[in-house]
Amino acid sequence: MLELYEGSLDVPNILKRWYEEEAQSNYGAYIPFVGTVRSENGIDGLSFDIYEPILKSWFEAWQQKAKAKGAIIKMAHSKGDVMLHESSYISAVFSPKRRVALEFIDEFVEDFKASAPIWKYDLIDGKRVYAKDRSTAIKGSGILGK
Amino acid sequence: MVRVEFLGPIQKEPLELDITNLNELAKILQDDEELKEWLGNSAVAVNDTLVSSLEAPLKDGDKISLLPPVCGG
Numbered sequence: 001m002l003e004l005y006e007g008s009l010d011v012p013n014i015l016k017r018w019y020e021e022e023a024q025s026n027y028g029a030y031i032p033f034v035g036t037v038r039s040e041n042g043i044d045g046l047s048f049d050i051y052e053p054i055l056k057s058w059f060e061a062w063q064q065k066a067k068a069k070g071a072i073i074k075m076a077h078s079k080g081d082v083m084l085h086e087s088s089y090i091s092a093v094f095s096p097k098r099r100v101a102l103e104f105i106d107e108f109v110e111d112f113k114a115s116a117p118i119w120k121y122d123l124i125d126g127k128r129v130y131a132k133d134r135s136t137a138i139k140g141s142g143i144l145g146k
Numbered sequence: 147m148v149r150v151e152f153l154g155p156i157q158k159e160p161l162e163l164d165i166t167n168l169n170e171l172a173k174i175l176q177d178d179e180e181l182k183e184w185l186g187n188s189a190v191a192v193n194d195t196l197v198s199s200l201e202a203p204l205k206d207g208d209k210i211s212l213l214p215p216v217c218g219g
Binding site for chain 1 (some may be wrong): 153154155171172185187189190194196198199214216
């Protein structure tokens with residue numbers, strides 16, 4: 001399940017709802033990861049653009065990988081502005097046993113960082129500045145270059 | 147005609163081009179000063195599927211997207 005929201009995430013409610021959705025599904029482990037905006041480099045917050053068609057197919061491919069291990073993934077992400085100490089990202093893996101979920105959340109979040117078509121901007125003095133230095137070129141990039 | 151869209155921080159309006167493959171697109175975009183910093187680090191999708199070579203043929207109505215470096219979370 002992939003959920004996109006305008007602005008910051010309501011973390012307690014999303015985690016609670018996901019917990020309740022799977023309460024009777026016989027998963028032994030529920031491992032969430034919550035990403036929160038930290039104060040650094042004088043930013044007021046972060047802002048995000050998302051390209052939804054490719055995000056959805058990327059997520060669906062991961063959901064199939066999870067399913068093959070008897071697990072499921074849920075993910076929520078913000079669009080637009082998210083201010084300091086608010087959260088922009090939650091992902092969670094549910095699995096029958098803890099080991100699968102612990103390993104899967106690590107792999108999933110790493111690939112999320114490297115591949116999900118989401119662009120981050122720092123909010124500084126009311127301006128949106130692309131976080132170029134923290135961004136990663138998607139695998140296979142550069143084919144149109146010289 | 148195909149439509150070329152520039153995503154995220156690439157500040158450029160979409161283009162409508164009469165081309166039949168990605169090699170032709172590469173030649174056109176390489177002459178565009180605005181795109182100089184982006185071509186070497188952007189991924190390319192045709193109809194929302196990422197492609198890894200310029201050989202894929204294009205047909206009328208195709209949508210091409212340029213995806214610059216990403217940073218979710």
